[in-house]
Amino acid sequence: MDADLRTLRQRLAEISDIYRSMGVLGWDQRVTMPPLGTPARAEALATLGRIAHEKFADDEVGALLERLRPHEESLAYDSDDASLIRVARHDWDKNKRVPAELRAEMLRAGAQGHHTWAEARKNDDFASFLPVLERNLELKKRYVECFEWDDSPYTPLLDDFEPFMTTTEVAKVFETVRPVLAELVREAPGIDASFLDVPYAPELQREFAKRVLATVGFENGSWRLDPTVHPFCTSFATRDVRLTTRYHPTGLDSFWSTMHEAGHGLYAHGIASSLERTPLANSPSFGLNESQSRTWENLVARSRPFWSHWYEPLQETFPEQLGSVDFDDFMAAINRAEPGLLRVEADETTYSLHIILRFNIERRLIEETLAPKDLPEAWSEGMRELLGVDVPDDARGVLQDVHWSSGGIGYFPTYALGNVISLQIWSVVREAIPDLDAQMEAGELEELSSWLAENLYSLGRKFTPKETIERLTGSATIDPQPYLAYLREKLSALAA
Amino acid sequence: MDADLRTLRQRLAEISDIYRSMGVLGWDQRVTMPPLGTPARAEALATLGRIAHEKFADDEVGALLERLRPHEESLAYDSDDASLIRVARHDWDKNKRVPAELRAEMLRAGAQGHHTWAEARKNDDFASFLPVLERNLELKKRYVECFEWDDSPYTPLLDDFEPFMTTTEVAKVFETVRPVLAELVREAPGIDASFLDVPYAPELQREFAKRVLATVGFENGSWRLDPTVHPFCTSFATRDVRLTTRYHPTGLDSFWSTMHEAGHGLYAHGIASSLERTPLANSPSFGLNESQSRTWENLVARSRPFWSHWYEPLQETFPEQLGSVDFDDFMAAINRAEPGLLRVEADETTYSLHIILRFNIERRLIEETLAPKDLPEAWSEGMRELLGVDVPDDARGVLQDVHWSSGGIGYFPTYALGNVISLQIWSVVREAIPDLDAQMEAGELEELSSWLAENLYSLGRKFTPKETIERLTGSATIDPQPYLAYLREKLSALAA
Numbered sequence: 001m002d003a004d005l006r007t008l009r010q011r012l013a014e015i016s017d018i019y020r021s022m023g024v025l026g027w028d029q030r031v032t033m034p035p036l037g038t039p040a041r042a043e044a045l046a047t048l049g050r051i052a053h054e055k056f057a058d059d060e061v062g063a064l065l066e067r068l069r070p071h072e073e074s075l076a077y078d079s080d081d082a083s084l085i086r087v088a089r090h091d092w093d094k095n096k097r098v099p100a101e102l103r104a105e106m107l108r109a110g111a112q113g114h115h116t117w118a119e120a121r122k123n124d125d126f127a128s129f130l131p132v133l134e135r136n137l138e139l140k141k142r143y144v145e146c147f148e149w150d151d152s153p154y155t156p157l158l159d160d161f162e163p164f165m166t167t168t169e170v171a172k173v174f175e176t177v178r179p180v181l182a183e184l185v186r187e188a189p190g191i192d193a194s195f196l197d198v199p200y201a202p203e204l205q206r207e208f209a210k211r212v213l214a215t216v217g218f219e220n221g222s223w224r225l226d227p228t229v230h231p232f233c234t235s236f237a238t239r240d241v242r243l244t245t246r247y248h249p250t251g252l253d254s255f256w257s258t259m260h261e262a263g264h265g266l267y268a269h270g271i272a273s274s275l276e277r278t279p280l281a282n283s284p285s286f287g288l289n290e291s292q293s294r295t296w297e298n299l300v301a302r303s304r305p306f307w308s309h310w311y312e313p314l315q316e317t318f319p320e321q322l323g324s325v326d327f328d329d330f331m332a333a334i335n336r337a338e339p340g341l342l343r344v345e346a347d348e349t350t351y352s353l354h355i356i357l358r359f360n361i362e363r364r365l366i367e368e369t370l371a372p373k374d375l376p377e378a379w380s381e382g383m384r385e386l387l388g389v390d391v392p393d394d395a396r397g398v399l400q401d402v403h404w405s406s407g408g409i410g411y412f413p414t415y416a417l418g419n420v421i422s423l424q425i426w427s428v429v430r431e432a433i434p435d436l437d438a439q440m441e442a443g444e445l446e447e448l449s450s451w452l453a454e455n456l457y458s459l460g461r462k463f464t465p466k467e468t469i470e471r472l473t474g475s476a477t478i479d480p481q482p483y484l485a486y487l488r489e490k491l492s493a494l495a496a
Numbered sequence: 497m498d499a500d501l502r503t504l505r506q507r508l509a510e511i512s513d514i515y516r517s518m519g520v521l522g523w524d525q526r527v528t529m530p531p532l533g534t535p536a537r538a539e540a541l542a543t544l545g546r547i548a549h550e551k552f553a554d555d556e557v558g559a560l561l562e563r564l565r566p567h568e569e570s571l572a573y574d575s576d577d578a579s580l581i582r583v584a585r586h587d588w589d590k591n592k593r594v595p596a597e598l599r600a601e602m603l604r605a606g607a608q609g610h611h612t613w614a615e616a617r618k619n620d621d622f623a624s625f626l627p628v629l630e631r632n633l634e635l636k637k638r639y640v641e642c643f644e645w646d647d648s649p650y651t652p653l654l655d656d657f658e659p660f661m662t663t664t665e666v667a668k669v670f671e672t673v674r675p676v677l678a679e680l681v682r683e684a685p686g687i688d689a690s691f692l693d694v695p696y697a698p699e700l701q702r703e704f705a706k707r708v709l710a711t712v713g714f715e716n717g718s719w720r721l722d723p724t725v726h727p728f729c730t731s732f733a734t735r736d737v738r739l740t741t742r743y744h745p746t747g748l749d750s751f752w753s754t755m756h757e758a759g760h761g762l763y764a765h766g767i768a769s770s771l772e773r774t775p776l777a778n779s780p781s782f783g784l785n786e787s788q789s790r791t792w793e794n795l796v797a798r799s800r801p802f803w804s805h806w807y808e809p810l811q812e813t814f815p816e817q818l819g820s821v822d823f824d825d826f827m828a829a830i831n832r833a834e835p836g837l838l839r840v841e842a843d844e845t846t847y848s849l850h851i852i853l854r855f856n857i858e859r860r861l862i863e864e865t866l867a868p869k870d871l872p873e874a875w876s877e878g879m880r881e882l883l884g885v886d887v888p889d890d891a892r893g894v895l896q897d898v899h900w901s902s903g904g905i906g907y908f909p910t911y912a913l914g915n916v917i918s919l920q921i922w923s924v925v926r927e928a929i930p931d932l933d934a935q936m937e938a939g940e941l942e943e944l945s946s947w948l949a950e951n952l953y954s955l956g957r958k959f960t961p962k963e964t965i966e967r968l969t970g971s972a973t974i975d976p977q978p979y980l981a982y983l984r985e986k987l988s989a990l991a992a
Contacts, residue, residue: 017543020536025520032528036718037736040516043773044732047513051547222532236540240533277539 005071005081008064011055012088013277018052020236027234027242031226042111046104053103057095065089080274083462087279090163097146106139110406117405124395126376129405133372136407137365144366154366157410161286162417164464167363170413173420173480174356180484181353182386185337188349189495193333195325200318202227202247202254208317209245209258212310216262216296217449218269225258230402233261233293235268238276253345256297256334263296264289266449270457283457285465286411290418291425292452298348299426300448302334305440332494339387341396348419349487350387355416357382358401362409421469423482425456428473501567501577504560507551508584509773514548516732523730523738527722538607542600549599553591561585576770579958583775586659593642602635606902613901620891622872625901629868632903633861640862650862653906657782658913660960663859666909669916669976670852676980677849678882681833684845685991689829691821696814698723698743698750704813705741705754708806712758712792713945714765721754726898729757729789731764734772749841752793752830759792760785762945766953779953781961782907786914787921788948794844795922796944798830801936828990835883837892844915845983846883851912853878854897858905919978920969921952 022045029041055061068085075082113132120129140157147156152167159165210225222239227247231254235241243265245258267283275281283289300306307314311330315322322330337349346354361378364370370378379398380391391397403411430436432455433447440448455472463471470476518541525537564581571578609628616625636653643652648663655661706721715735724740727750731737739761741754763779771777779785796802803810807826811818818826833845842850857874860866866874875894876887887893899907926932928951929943936944951968959967966972 013539014543014547017540018547021517021521021540021544024524024540025517028520028524032720032722034717034720034736036715037733040733040736040772043509044513044517044520047510048517051510051514219532221530224528224530226528237533237536240530240536276536 004064004067005085008061008068008085008088009278011061011064012084012279015052015056016277016279016281018048018055022048022052023234023236027236030230030232031228031242031244046107049107050100050104053095053100056092057100061088061092062096065092078462080280080462084278084280087461091279094147098143099146102139102142102146106143106407109135109139110408113405113407114402117399117402121395121399124393124399126394126399129399130372133375133404136404136409137372140366140407140409152363152367154363154410157362157366158413159410161411161414162465163285164466165285165287165417169478170359170417171363173478174359174413174416176480177352177416177420177484178356178386181349181487184487184491185339185350185353185387188337188491191332191336191338191494192329193336195321195329196251196333198251198321199249200252200321202249204317205247205252205254208314209255211313212255212301213243213258213262215443216445217266217453218262222269223265231257231261233264233268235265238269238271238273238281241265241269256301259301260293260297263293266296266452267292267457270453271460272458275460275462280460280462282461284459284461284463284468286414287417287421288456288465288468290414291421292456294418294422295426295452299422300440300445302348303440304331305437307331308441309443335490335494337491339389341383341389341391342400344400349491352416352419353386355412357386358412359416362412366409417478420478420480420483423486424469424473424479426486427482500560500563501581504557504564504581504584505774507557507560508580508775511548511552512773512775512777514544514551518544518548519730519732523732526726526728527724527738527740542603545603546596546600549591549596552588553596557584557588558592561588574958576776576958580774580776583957587775590643590655594639595642598635598638598642602639602903605631605635606904609901609903610898613895613898617891617895620889620895622890622895625895626868629871629900632900632905633868636862636903636905648859648863650859650906653858653862654909655906657907657910658961659781660962661781661783661913665974666855666913667859669974670855670909670912672976673848673912673916673980674852674882677845677983680983680987681835681846681849681883683991684833684987687828687832687834687990688825689832691817691825692747692829694747694817695745696748696817698745700813701743701748701750704810705751707809708751708797709739709754709758711939712941713762713949714758718765719761727753727757729760729764731761734765734767734769734777737761737765752797755797756789756793759789762792762948763788763953766949767956768954771956771958776956776958778957780955780957780959780964782910783913783917784952784961784964786910787917788914788952790914790918791922791948795918796936796941798844799936800827801933803827804937805939831986831990833987835885837879837885837887838896840896845987848912848915849882851908853882854908855912858908862905913974916974916976916979917965919982920965920975922982923978924969 025041025045025048029037033041065085065088072082072085077083109132113136116132117129120126141153144153144156147159149155150166154167158167158170162170206225206227213223213225218241219239223241223243225243225245228244229246231245233241233243243258243261245254245261247254267289271281283292307327307330311327315325335348337347339350340346343351343354343358357379360382361370361375364378365372365375375398376394379394383389383391383397403409429448429451432451433439436448439445456468459468459471466476466478469478521537521541521544525533529537561581561584568578568581573579605628609632612628613625616622637649640649640652643655645651646662650663651661654663654666658666702721702723709719709721714737718735719737719739721739721741723743725742727741729737729739739754739757741750741757743750763785767777779788803823803826807823811821831844833843835846836842839847839850839854853875856878857866857871860874861868861871871894872890875890879885879887879893899905925944925947928947929935932944935941952964955964955967962972962974965974
């Protein structure tokens with residue numbers, strides 16, 4: 001038994017090393033690689049990806065997992081070893097169902113689609129993107145056929161990002177959220193935010209962000225922040241965390257984007273070191289991971305207590321832009337709700353409505369109640385209905401997001417689920433740290449960060465998303481009420 | 497036959513992808529990685545290294561190579577395919593001889609030794625480094641036993657860096673070079689270079705270096721230059737070349753160090769694209785590779801024609817430091833010979849003497865005519881004899897270089913061989929491009945760069961070092977006379 005477990009751990013560590021190496025290659029590609037390095041990099045990534053897949057999905061691993069079943073059952077459910085065997089078995093079962101050829105074809109189509117999409121968006125030319133979308137959908141349908149489902153063929157796709165969640169469950173959450181958000185947006189007060197629409201020197205934006213990042217709970221020497229075209233976070237170990245951000249010459253958006261990625265980074269940083277080099281060194285789902293980026297971006301970095309401490313330093317950094325802007329006006333501007341065309345520029349309140357639109361469309365595409373060619377029309381209708389906005393062109397409509405070009409179908413809902421879950425967890429945090437506001441007013445984020453690390457991040461992927469939420473909140477239900485209450489309160493404070 | 501060749505190519509491409517990926521991990525580690533990422537990075541590198549070794553050294557590859565022998569013999573010797581099979585067989589034969597366990601142990605000891613060495617040098621404490629050295633030597637001796645040799649057990653070690661070269665051949669070259677250099681150094685005129693011993697803003701150093709690099713023949717979008725502690729060059733594809741350099745606050749050394757790495761970079765950049773993802777996408781030997789870094793560092797970037805063009809821009813970049821320094825004084829300062837303690841700070845003339853000292857010592861250690869504990873004494877004696885310098889401590893003596901700590905024995909001679917070979921090739925270049933001086937005076941380096949790429953770099957590792965030199969120069973002999981003539985002429989011009 002011991003020998004089998006050692007063998008399994010060794011094999012999984014090796015696979016983890018390969019995936020982490022691919023992470024380094026991907027980070028380098030997006031942050032530093034000279035552009036002409038692309039074809040060679042694609043080959044290197046494909047090779048490492050194939051090796052990792054072969055090493056995992058082979059029958060030896062299956063036999064090992066089978067032999068380890070009695071051992072697993074003899075252990076406490078929440079022990080590291082039982083969790084490792086359980087999660088590895090789940091991953092192995094999923095991997096085995098997918099032919100290597102289909103996997104490779106999906107990767108290839110995804111990689112090829114990106115360029116076509118970028119051109120199509122630039123030229124506002126949906127027709128040129130349509131074949132890519134149709135190809136990705138066709139492959140997704142073949143992929144879905146590898147699995148069983150009860151409610152919708154969309155469920156197996158969702159499962160890649162939000163394991164053990166069904167389409168029906170997501171739809172139910174969204175149906176609760178949708179009308180409330182739509183009403184909040186309709187009734188939101190108009191706020192003057194013109195002082196955020198002026199130049200802010202990127203150098204100073206970075207300097208300010210780094211000052212704040214130094215307080216959020218990262219160990220020195222374990223992270224870095226780099227500029228890139230699309231902000232993202234990746235990590236190659238709990239103590240090698242890479243944040244990236246994008247500095248616009250105008251406005252301060254990069255600050256919240258940086259705090260967003262810092263939330264992902266703190267999650268990766270807080271995973272228990274006993275889980276390193278295993279498939280457990282991750283978060284249980286994209287939604288749970290996103291709940292923490294949202295926590296640091298919004299619940300912390302748009303809150304009054306946070307800015308009670310940081311607004312003065314920010315004013316000192318940007319005296320011309322903010323020196324004469326009242327604290328309350330700043331708070332109103334960064335918390336306002338204002339319908340717009342673009343998801344990535346959406347405020348906290350309208351954001352989930354953009355997601356609900358995408359979820360409904362994805363689901364209909366997969367369930368074949370919407371033809372890909374009819375997407376632009378469905379998009380315009382949805383935007384009008386959900387956000388009351390008219391879509392002037394496909395570039396700012398159905399072509400705005402990268403996800404579908406690389407076959408990322410089933411991913412979008414996790415963004416809104418993250419918003420919802422972030423408030424469920426936040427309620428518990430506030431109970432556990434009663435003087436959190438006072439701490440934030442004093443510029444103290446360490447206790448918050450430690451609490452989250454200890455009670456959430458350190459668990460890694462030992463438990464399912466719902467088990468993880470239940471451990472924290474006492475209930476496994478994804479409950480949108482705290483999220484809606486939070487937005488209601490925020491917007492009514494603005495109106496006052 | 498076709499199927500076998502395809503299989504071989506595919507296997508070698510996969511292995512090449514893994515090694516290139518390890519290159520990315522290593523570059524990231526030295527240039528950008530947060531320091532606490534070290535242990536995880538070591539694991540990732542070890543895993544990829546083991547996978548690559550296993551994929552190459554297995555019997556299947558040997559059987560493939562055997563079956564391909566008739567095909568190889570049916571092809572022209574210099575065809576890509578014949579070269580690929582020939583070189584892969586050579587590599588495979590070498591790899592097969594070394595037990596995986598010994599290879600792993602050497603890598604491990606090498607990685608561990610680095611830290612001990614760094615501490616020992618910091619504390620000027622040779623005794624604490626001695627066990628590391630003894631361990632590395634013991635492993636090297638076991639390694640040597642895997643091979644056959646005629647003249648010296650040092651030859652198999654040399655072969656890892658300078659394939660097909662014997663210790664006797666190197667000794668013969670060095671015995672020709674040594675007395676001439678020693679005499680040149682003794683008789684070199686004293687030159688005032690105090691204007692190089694003042695602050696030069698690193699930002700401006702970088703800016704100037706980048707201006708020059710833009711003219712040396714790299715395709716836009718295929719390379720980058722980053723600051724690091726120890727300058728180096730690596731590449732992950734012909735069009736993904738990474739140069740690094742180190743900016744001292746004082747002096748302009750970084751410029752020649754950058755040009756040195758650019759020489760390595762141009763070699764990597766010039767390899768024929770048909771050789772990518774094969775073991776031929778490399779230089780034939782460390783000496784040949786070094787000959788090109790020396791070419792760009794010294795033969796180009798210390799020459800009068802080069803500076804006829806670039807001295808004015810340099811003066812404009814550093815008006816305070818160089819505005820009133822005469823061109824001839826600048827040329828004399830950057831070409832002066834002046835014995836010193838440190839190899840990395842040595843001038844062009846004294847440099848090879850530092851190498852000869854190290855070669856003699858390494859050889860005696862491996863031949864067991866010198867005990868490791870007696871190293872400091874042998875070092876001091878050698879420095880006095882070769883350079884006329886007294887060694888004040890081990891930190892600036894036997895502990896100054898990193899190589900022995902990581903088991904890099906047999907590497908040093910390639911530095912001096914590179915110097916020698918650079919002049920052999922340069923003679924041919926000057927014949928092929930009669931107006932080279934005029935071109936350099938006009939700031940034109942493109943024809944030089946293209947000629948070298950076409951006639952040398954593009955060949956990659958298709959031929960042995962000597963075959964490569966013979967193709968270029970008409971003779972396979974490593975002949976130090978052009979090198980000695982060049983230095984004689986340079987120093988007599990200074991004395992005038």
